[in-house]
Amino acid sequence: MTIPAVAVVAYPGFSPFHLSVPCIIFGDVLPGQALFRLEICAAEPGPIRSVHGLSLSPAAGVEGLAAADIVIVPGWDDPALAPPPELAEALRAAHARGAQVVGLCLGTYVLAYAGLLDGRRASTHWEFEQDFLLRFPQVRLDTNALYVDEDRLITSAGTAAGVDCCLYLVRQHYGSVIANKIARRMVVPTYREGGQAQFIEKPVPASTQDIRINEQLDFLRQNLSVSHSLDTLAARANMSRRSFTRYFQRATGMSVGEWVLTERLRRTQELLEVGTQPIETIAEQVGFGTAASLRQHFKHAFGVTPVEWRKSFRTAE
Known part of the structure; x- marks a missing residue:
């Protein structure tokens, strides 16, 4: 089996928590089991500082998205700010060639700005739902779901819902046994109640x-x-x-x-x-x-x- 490649997009003012969630789950979370190949890519060139002053030097720029099976935008600093054209184009190209493109929390905005969510269901942080609806009326926002998967475009609600969403992706690629192992190692539930029926089974x-x-x-x-x-x-x-x-x-x-x-x-x-x-x-x-x-x-x-x-x-x- 080919190990899926995961590209996580870092951006100026990134949230350390949101960035760390996919890095943990798609990194070496299970010792001795290489499940994914993880690479952090930059939305813009040069070292990147987080909202709290942490500094990060990504291994690649947006060109790193070209070979990824899963592309993840783990949040976004400013909902009113559209992503750089290079990033938006890279996301569209990744989806067009068959990759799964993921927006965690406010990362949904980036996918929406790129035009990927037009006419599709999506989810984002509940505090920004009205703002999102005003900016992107063409997107069918699900205001209850923890995460939504439609046509390889996966979006999640706020903060901790990113964990649920990433575990869902693990389950898609490796099944419930591996997903459960990762959840237990992280000391988090494998499933959480999501408010309504989602793409996957209703959590218990x-x-x-x-x-x-x-x-x-x-x-x-x-x-x-x-x-x-x-x-x-x-x-x-x-x-x-x-x-x-x-x-x-x-x-x-x-x-x-x-x-x-x-x-x-x-x-x-x-x-x-x-x-x-x-x-x-x-x-x-x-x-x-x-x-x-x-x-x-x-x-x-x-x-x-x-x-x-x-x-x-x-x-x-």
């Missing part, structure tokens, strides 16, 4: 601040293969059905049915990526009952069949 909260609900989440994970009623789950939590439904929704952001379906799909992904079990066996283990039901739900959620998912991610590991 691993735990909540409600101990009673956490106990039910653990129980459900350990018993995915069987059906569960609200009455039975409520009784296990020593609650009425109405109270349990309300507390579950408040704690997880999902209904019980949504959570169980999403967890079954997540577990299906893992089993497809790490094992060779038939689809029929996986369907029984995760609670879909039949292979037909699993295929229907999986295709609806991810746009590919379970066999296609297995082929993509087992060959990438």
